[in-house]
Amino acid sequence: MxxxxxxxxxxxxxxxxxxxxxxxxxxxxxxxxxxxxxxxxxxxxxxxxxxxxxxxxxxxxxxxxxxxxxxxxxxxxxxxxxxxxxxxxxxxxxxxxxxxxxxxxxxxxxxxxxxxxxxxxxxxxxxxxxxxxxxxxxxxxxxxxxxxCSTIGLVMALKPLEERFGIEKIFVTTMQAVSGAGYPGVASMDILDNVVPYIGSEEEKMEAETLKLLGKLEGHGVTPLAAGITAHCNRVPVIDGHTECVSIQFKRKATAEEILAAWDEYKPLAGKDLPFAPKQPVQFSALPDRPQPRLDRNREKGMAVTVGRLRPCNLLDWKFVLLSHNTVRGAxxxxxxxxxxxxxxxxxxxxxxxxx
Amino acid sequence: MxxxxxxxxxxxxxxxxxxxxxxxxxxxxxxxxxxxxxxxxxxxxxxxxxxxxxxxxxxxxxxxxxxxxxxxxxxxxxxxxxxxxxxxxxxxxxxxxxxxxxxxxxxxxxxxxxxxxxxxxxxxxxxxxxxxxxxxxxxxxxxxxxxxCSTIGLVMALKPLEERFGIEKIFVTTMQAVSGAGYPGVASMDILDNVVPYIGSEEEKMEAETLKLLGKLEGHGVTPLAAGITAHCNRVPVIDGHTECVSIQFKRKATAEEILAAWDEYKPLAGKDLPFAPKQPVQFSALPDRPQPRLDRNREKGMAVTVGRLRPCNLLDWKFVLLSHNTVRGAxxxxxxxxxxxxxxxxxxxxxxxxx
Amino acid sequence: MxxxxxxxxxxxxxxxxxxxxxxxxxxxxxxxxxxxxxxxxxxxxxxxxxxxxxxxxxxxxxxxxxxxxxxxxxxxxxxxxxxxxxxxxxxxxxxxxxxxxxxxxxxxxxxxxxxxxxxxxxxxxxxxxxxxxxxxxxxxxxxxxxxxCSTIGLVMALKPLEERFGIEKIFVTTMQAVSGAGYPGVASMDILDNVVPYIGSEEEKMEAETLKLLGKLEGHGVTPLAAGITAHCNRVPVIDGHTECVSIQFKRKATAEEILAAWDEYKPLAGKDLPFAPKQPVQFSALPDRPQPRLDRNREKGMAVTVGRLRPCNLLDWKFVLLSHNTVRGAxxxxxxxxxxxxxxxxxxxxxxxxx
Amino acid sequence: MxxxxxxxxxxxxxxxxxxxxxxxxxxxxxxxxxxxxxxxxxxxxxxxxxxxxxxxxxxxxxxxxxxxxxxxxxxxxxxxxxxxxxxxxxxxxxxxxxxxxxxxxxxxxxxxxxxxxxxxxxxxxxxxxxxxxxxxxxxxxxxxxxxxCSTIGLVMALKPLEERFGIEKIFVTTMQAVSGAGYPGVASMDILDNVVPYIGSEEEKMEAETLKLLGKLEGHGVTPLAAGITAHCNRVPVIDGHTECVSIQFKRKATAEEILAAWDEYKPLAGKDLPFAPKQPVQFSALPDRPQPRLDRNREKGMAVTVGRLRPCNLLDWKFVLLSHNTVRGAxxxxxxxxxxxxxxxxxxxxxxxxx
The missing domain is CATH 3.40.50.720 (NAD(P)-binding Rossmann-like Domain)
Structure with missing residues (x-):
């Protein structure tokens, strides 16, 4: 050893x-x-x-x-x-x-x-x-x-879709846990029986980081993905686990089955035996009201991202919900x-x- | 008398x-x-x-x-x-x-x-x-x-904008209070330290009702507004007050000042002396982290809608946050x-x- | 004027x-x-x-x-x-x-x-x-x-009883709202889905202040009430309103009716026309599960104390629950x-x- | 096998x-x-x-x-x-x-x-x-x-003390998690930003069960412990984990060290190799603000009871706080x-x- x-x-x-x-x-x-x-x-x-x-x-x-x-x-x-x-x-x-x-x-x-x-x-x-x-x-x-912490779940859910269908537009609204703000972080007077619809610089970070992560290594740097993205970030009374509502538009049309397959087959680290790599990085829950932070944040010891509620969007192509553990997978x-x-x-x- | x-x-x-x-x-x-x-x-x-x-x-x-x-x-x-x-x-x-x-x-x-x-x-x-x-x-x-309850705040914030700029697209994500589900309604096991990203039929209601409300009375019925709308509805651990993140696209470009003026000057019931009519139906808060349900839901005895965080959207024209009291203004x-x-x-x- | x-x-x-x-x-x-x-x-x-x-x-x-x-x-x-x-x-x-x-x-x-x-x-x-x-x-x-803030509700509930029956022993456990700790005060990481069974110096303050308040003005100072008192103080996820569980022993036996009458008839400020004086300072709720902070803290604009659940105690004479608004009546x-x-x-x- | x-x-x-x-x-x-x-x-x-x-x-x-x-x-x-x-x-x-x-x-x-x-x-x-x-x-x-679920943590903390010092009087106030009421159980409207100071029949159960558990098998039944006990039971916005404030009076005086030793040495199942038996059934936390449900409920997979804040009581001999996981250890x-x-x-x- x-x-x-x-x-x-x-x-x-x-x-x-x-x-x-x-x-x-x-x-x-x-x-x-x-x-x-x-x-x-x-x-x-x-x-x-x-x-x-x-x-x-x-x-x-x-x-x-x-x-x-x-x-x-x-x-x-x-x-x-x-x-x-x-x-x-x-x-x-x-x-x-x-x-x-x-x-x-x-x-x-x-x-x-x-x-x-x-x-x-x-x-x-x-x-x-x-x-x-x-x-x-x-x-x-x-x-x-x-x-x-709010970017990572989003990008993990998007990457397999970007590979297969190409991404043009991303709408995302987050409902983020208080642990993301550190300790003491969010005052209890600010969050009990409340939502704070603002997290300093968070929207800008999510928008920029997402495009760099999905970008291409070219020359001496990364060319960010040429897609439109807008983020609305909120703090909610949850200890751990960021929930995100996403609408997305693809370059090529995709069916629900194709999207589910893209998520299901997305196992890029398979065979590498990295101890913290989740076996199934993006997990789809078919229950109508999932994912939920309290119930899904600890999947694969907190390293998996859970997606659910895949359904058509009236404005873009598809809508879905994702969840990831913000201090484990997200940090x-x-x-x-x-x-x-x-x-x-x-x-x-x-x-x-x-x-x- | x-x-x-x-x-x-x-x-x-x-x-x-x-x-x-x-x-x-x-x-x-x-x-x-x-x-x-x-x-x-x-x-x-x-x-x-x-x-x-x-x-x-x-x-x-x-x-x-x-x-x-x-x-x-x-x-x-x-x-x-x-x-x-x-x-x-x-x-x-x-x-x-x-x-x-x-x-x-x-x-x-x-x-x-x-x-x-x-x-x-x-x-x-x-x-x-x-x-x-x-x-x-x-x-x-x-x-x-x-x-x-989730439609009413949205439509009140949109109506003065529709009148002046015309609305083409509406993206909305809600974070809704538990009182909206009645009593006993949402189980505490479902919402403490949690978010439920699903409310049965809520998205469909919001989408359809918004367009009827903003529509025109023509002949024997209402022709709904010809705009695109998509809603993501969530339940959060808040007693009263629905918070909504909105992105919007207009037919005619509008500046922030024009939008603020539209909200500020929107007083269609002025002079009617209806006891429950709020003096200022749509109230803008300039604080960076408002509106918040616990702090803003009771404005004008719960009959006013509060808007805030007006800022450009990367995908549509503008983004903002709104809040209304769901069992008072919303019911x-x-x-x-x-x-x-x-x-x-x-x-x-x-x-x-x-x-x- | x-x-x-x-x-x-x-x-x-x-x-x-x-x-x-x-x-x-x-x-x-x-x-x-x-x-x-x-x-x-x-x-x-x-x-x-x-x-x-x-x-x-x-x-x-x-x-x-x-x-x-x-x-x-x-x-x-x-x-x-x-x-x-x-x-x-x-x-x-x-x-x-x-x-x-x-x-x-x-x-x-x-x-x-x-x-x-x-x-x-x-x-x-x-x-x-x-x-x-x-x-x-x-x-x-x-x-x-x-x-x-935790003393005042207790003493208001006890004073009419002390006058009529004499108090020998007081057991009290508090469940205190976060607003009592100021702002930012209690971190949300400490109180969401949690109880903190400790508030620095609170138990000592409650014990000492209660006896001084119920004491007699004699010579150049106050002789504290000669009663035994022990306090257990806790912080709970409530915005406003301290709830307290009390067991009490009297010098003279009292019936439930006598206790209720003592509370009901306790109006020492009647006739003084002080704007903030509650008309009924101690209000009894007969419902089996009251008082509750969210429902009872605002009685008489937050200046009244609500008591409930009066019942015999196996160790002392009587048990009851009390509630007062900690930043209004209590501060x-x-x-x-x-x-x-x-x-x-x-x-x-x-x-x-x-x-x- | x-x-x-x-x-x-x-x-x-x-x-x-x-x-x-x-x-x-x-x-x-x-x-x-x-x-x-x-x-x-x-x-x-x-x-x-x-x-x-x-x-x-x-x-x-x-x-x-x-x-x-x-x-x-x-x-x-x-x-x-x-x-x-x-x-x-x-x-x-x-x-x-x-x-x-x-x-x-x-x-x-x-x-x-x-x-x-x-x-x-x-x-x-x-x-x-x-x-x-x-x-x-x-x-x-x-x-x-x-x-x-509220009895079991109390009795586990008391048993080693009863063995060594004899128990005369027990005063206990509970702050109980919502999971104890099952599903859907407690309505969110009843517990967000709230405490409910009543749980039907809970006080009677705690009082009776505690004395039977600490009683002696004699003839064809159990003679309950001849001690006085009074319980105040409350529901608080916590998912899992019942917190209890205890005051206790012994037959023989005990020092803090003796009490800590009694808890520490209490391992009656040692050597039996029962898979769910906690190695240290009663665990003392020396931190001034512990135990807390969110932080301590999962000790030994939820099977241990945590005690803390041992300090003298003005009315009885000692005060302390205990915590146990109500649906694991407690059910x-x-x-x-x-x-x-x-x-x-x-x-x-x-x-x-x-x-x-």
Whole structure:
């Protein structure tokens, strides 16, 4: 048995940081080796620095680890990062320059031309952009990002349709869980018996990221998909799980059967044996009132996207509903699956060796 | 001072029935005189038959009234009805045939050609359809309906835009309160920490009713508006207040200022002195995260619609959010305002006289 | 008509500060004249400094008022204060020394021997403690406090029983609304689908304040009631309204009828014509599942306490449930009613004159 | 490997019935072999008859099973029952008379003298009462019950304290999840932004069952514990997990350390290797604001009880908070653990043989 890759976590006390820790417990390839957070937390035992909000116990070993300063010195060579964009903009390149593979859930560099924005099932080939990053040559380090929590479910449901029918127009309205805003995040006074029809910058992120993810790697960058997209983003009183209502127009007409088949047969990671890859990434529920966040968010340990209510649209071609777990598939699990893909491609080996 | 019109309520124990009672308490023109409900309730004091779910006390006088059987015999000549469509289909014509003005919140006859579907601010002229009803000639009785709770807010926000710019396409996603499903209605197991992306027949109702309401009275019926419309309807954990995300395309281009002016200047009932008519039917909130159901549903005693977040749409022309109180503006208040309009048009006088 | 008393609000942007503004709009005796908040807000228009969270619109006049620094200079002579205890400890005496009547919702001085902790219906006579305060002689200024939001409902329900039967033991478990923690206060991640069985210092406050409120004014202070009391305090997913389960033991046995009569006949402010005094301060609901926060919190504009489920207790004498609106009766309304009582006693006249 | 015991489920479509199915999937000893529900469901495939409300998928095999009529004919010899008391009163003895071991979650026979009410960790010896049942001699069949969902967590926390210190008085206030009321159960209109301080018969059940569970097997029945107990029961907006505030008085004084030790060392099933037995049945959380339902209900797959906030009580000796998963530990898991205990005692062998 080979040794596990040691993983460092930037933003370890946040909601996504906690999910990294939860999901990496018992991971066959990776092991949490280093935790960093804000200066306020630095130097404290993690169990004291973090207000653990997940429904599985904080592992004892992690509780006792001392939170490190957010500095590459002494950090392992693989970094999972989930920190606020303004801080990420400064910190993540430092780690890449120091020779780390920085796998980031932050929005800071998602739209940067030479930084791949990747969902393994969707656009693994975009990872070649790593080689466009100056740090890669200098130190071996690089940055890879995963999408916003509301984007990822949408793109996973769209990709198999784009491949077969071509996408021209996308309407999407989201109903997003409060965990997407971190902790303390959304005030209870704002969301009990309420809906907040606004999430700062979310619509812009969804629109831009979706087209980059569905775009083509060409030359030194990605040409975004030439499709129209508009997003309406809302916060609702749900703990985990983003629900999205989608209307879509194709280039070529498609029947309901063809769409269902496209989703059903979409298994691009089959045979790769990535531990976090869902067997059936897009799962159709035939029940008339599904998917629902409380009932469907944990399918395939939260890594699958559930779709339902496929029906004709009066304005575009088809309407449907999708659901994905925003802090698993939409954040921590996305980073982990990116790391697994990079490991399977040999892009972590030398880094890990360097650390050992 | 003239005497108040005596009002009978069909479906008095339901959620909308309770709202009728609450809103008619101290109404200057109308007075609850008769309450009918299912056979199970008939003969009991209302206070015992109904499980009062509103946050103002059940008036003593009403609590003591005996629930009558749902029969025109002994009923007053003005009937507010909010009963299930299958029962309404049978009962409401009986009351009209018996000479009653039946003002209904039920969906049974909304799309019937000779039955007006009316929002006073939007299409008062459709009331002429009353004269097309055979019962009108025979007994003086007639039926008038108000729209579905999710339709009414949408149409009120659209009407001033349709008048000035012409509407071509409407995309709408709703996030609807649980009170819209009546009592007991939505099970708590279905909605706590959850969203249900399905409400039976709701999308079809919204699409059809919107076009009839915005249509033209021509010959013996209404020619629906020739626009495209698609609705996605969802249930969310909110007590009262439907929130709707709208994208819209006009025939003539409009600026944001022109749209805001259209809403601001839309006061079609000004000067009519109808007690339930909101002074400003469509109210724009400039705050970036509004409207919100908990904060905005009670504007103008729940009779105003709040709009916000007007911004360009990548696919159609504009996007915005709207909110209306589903059991006040969207149900009981809608019936009452229809009745006030009919009274101001002299369509209730003879009926009331007949009763006296 | 006499002029209204000008009122200054310390902590005007907080949840209780907002309630002061809402409740004083159209108050017949008082008028908001001055708003102060933290340095961060000072100098800004109130409409910009505050995130208004109430379901009635922020009055235009107030929105335009400039937030003042929290300094007695330029402030009116009547101050309503709802600020954090550590800040109150410093600021409130400054205002009293400057000749202000400081009516405070803060916990800082509630248990101070020469500061009255008052509920007008319960212990108006404790106001004599004002004369024990050095500032009273020096500048005319003084401090009066109202109880914690969880205490006030309990004490109002207990006082008529203490008068007639004597109280020996009190068990109380609270289920408290999130608005009691201010804004942003309780994180939605902490309370959706959850209960938090802990509120810092709340149990200690309830226990101590209850005995002082039910105590006797003797010599230069209050001798607390000699009764045993234990409190269990919890936070639940409710916006407004604290529900409390109470078991109680009396000195003299009482029948259910006697208890109901004690509550029913308890109208100590009758005839005083205080605008915020509820006509029936303690209201019994005979329905088996009441009181409930959503349905009962707004009785008498939120100033009444509702009790229900009176039944024998296996351990003490009787059990019952009570409910009160925590930010109205339990906070802002409590301060206002204290001010009204002081005005009716002539304790605000000279102050107001001084200001004029 | 021995064959699994075939299990029949009475009330299979209800919330607890669904939990039986979920928890028995992959159970090493038991296998669902027969499903019965009301006449309305009988004859349908289970997947159609039941509205599955759990967050794991309904197993395919179960979805296809045909729902049987609730009749012993053709049923297996081990029956898990969770049906309404009035129906249970009639049905359960029929199955016992037909030679079945009826393990029931229903309240119908819990207080019947010759029916054991059992929590394996608490009073396994009460199972001897089986032999007092006439059916046992006649057909081999018998009835065993598990407690009400609110009782079980309380008794598990109390038992180790009763053993060491003796219990004199118990004061308990519950905040119970909606799943305890089944499906559709609590209406969303009743519980969003609300608390319902009443659950029919719940207080009486808790009080009586607790004393029987902590009582002594003597002669032909159980002498209940001679302690005082009073319960206040409330429904709160939580999906799963009952939270309880407890004050307790002992016969012998105990220190906090002694109480913690009693809980910590309480492992009465250690060594028995029952698959559903939690390793640490009562788990103390030292965090100041725990236990909380969302965070702690799933400890040890929902079979452990979490306690916290141990502190002195002003009236009795100690106060603490406890939490248990009401449909796992408090219902379906309780029945399963009772069945495991019976299997380990050889009380299911002959029955299973009879069936084979």
């Amino acid at each position: 080979r040794n596990k890759y040691p993983i460092g976590i930037l933003g370890a006390t946040g909601m996504v940081g906690q999910r990294y820790i939860q999901l990496l417990e018992d991971h066959p390839w990776f092991e949490v080796a280093w935790l960093a957070a804000s200066d306020r937390s630095s130097g404290k035992p993690y169990g004291e620095a973090a207000k653990w909000r997940l429904d599985t116990p904080l592992p004892e070993r992690i509780a006792k680890m001392t939170v490190s300063p957010a500095d590459p010195d002494g950090a392992p060579k693989i970094i999972f990062s989930s920190i606020d964009a303004p801080i990420a903009r400064d910190l993540e390149p430092k780690f890449a320059d120091a020779g780390c593979a920085v796998l980031s859930n932050s929005s800071a560099f998602r739209m940067t031309p030479n930084v791949p924005l990747v969902i393994p099932e969707v656009n693994a080939e975009h990872l070649h952009l790593i080689e466009e990053q100056p740090s890669r040559k200098a130190s071996g380090g690089y940055m890879v990002t995963n999408p916003n 921590a699990g996305a980073t982990i699956l990116n790391a697994e893909l990079l490991a399977s491609l040999g892009k972590l080996e030398t880094l890990a060796a360097a650390h050992a | 003239r005497n108040k019109y005596p009002i009978g309520i069909l479906g008095a124990t339901g959620m909308v029935g309770q709202r009728y009672i609450q809103l008619l308490e101290d109404h200057p023109w109308f007075e609850v005189a008769w309450l009918a409900a299912s056979d199970r309730s008939s003969g009991k004091p209302y206070g015992e038959a109904a499980k009062w779910r509103l946050d103002t006390p059940l008036p003593e006088r009403i609590a003591k009234m005996t629930v009558s059987p749902a029969d025109p015999d002994g009923a007053p000549k003005i009937i507010f009805s909010s009963i299930d469509a299958p029962i309404a289909r049978d009962l409401e014509p009986k009351f009209a045939d018996a000479g009653c003005a039946v003002l209904s919140n039920s969906s049974a006859f909304r799309m019937t050609p000779n039955v007006p579907l009316v929002i006073p601010e939007v299409n008062a002229e459709h009331l002429h359809l009353i004269e097309e009803q055979p019962s009108r000639k025979a007994s003086g009785g007639y039926m008038v309906t108000n729209p579905n 009981a208040g809608a019936t009452i305002l229809n009745a006030e309009l009919l009274a101001s048009l002299g369509k209730l006088e003879t009926l009331a006289a007949a009763h006296a | 006499r002029n209204k008393y000008p009122i200054g609000i310390l902590g005007a942007t907080g949840m209780v500060g907002q309630r002061y503004i809402q409740l004083l709009e159209d108050h017949p005796w008082f008028e908001v004249a001055w708003l102060a908040a933290s340095d961060r807000s000072s100098g800004k228009p109130y409409g910009e400094a505050a995130k208004w969270r109430l379901d009635t619109p922020l009055p235009e006049r107030i929105a335009k008022m400039t937030v003042s620094p929290a300094d007695p200079d330029g402030a009116p002579k009547i101050i309503f204060s709802s600020i954090d205890a550590p800040i109150a400890r410093d600021l409130e005496p400054k205002f009293a020394d400057a000749g202000c009547a400081v009516l405070s919702n803060s916990s800082a001085f509630r248990m101070t021997p020469n500061v009255p902790l008052v509920i007008p219906e319960v212990n108006a006579e404790h106001l004599h403690l004002i004369e024990e305060q050095p500032s009273r002689k020096a500048s005319g200024g003084y401090m009066v406090t109202n109880p914690n 802002a309304g409590a301060t206002i009613l204290n001010a009204e009582l002081l005005a009716s006693l002539g304790k605000l006249e000279t102050l107001a004159a001084a200001h004029a | 021995r064959n699994k015991y075939p299990i029949g489920i009475l009330g299979a479509t209800g919330m607890v019935g669904q939990r039986y199915i979920q928890l028995l999937e992959d159970h090493p000893w038991f296998e669902v072999a027969w499903l019965a529900a009301s006449d309305r469901s009988s004859g349908k495939p289970y997947g159609e008859a039941a509205k599955w409300r759990l967050d794991t998928p309904l197993p395919e095999r179960i979805a296809k099973m045909t729902v049987s009529p609730a009749d012993p004919d053709g049923a297996p010899k081990i029956i898990f029952s969770s049906i309404d008391a009035p129906i249970a009163r009639d049905l359960e003895p029929k199955f016992a008379d037909a030679g079945c071991a009826v393990l029931s979650n229903s309240s119908a026979f819990r207080m019947t003298p010759n029916v054991p009410l059992v929590i394996p960790e608490v009073n396994a010896e009460h199972l001897h009462l089986i032999e007092e049942q006439p059916s046992r001699k006649a057909s081999g069949g018998y009835m065993v019950t598990n407690p009400n 379906a898991g309780a029945t399963i653990l009772n069945a495991e205990l019976l299997a380990s005692l050889g009380k299911l062998e002959t029955l299973a043989a009879a069936h084979a």
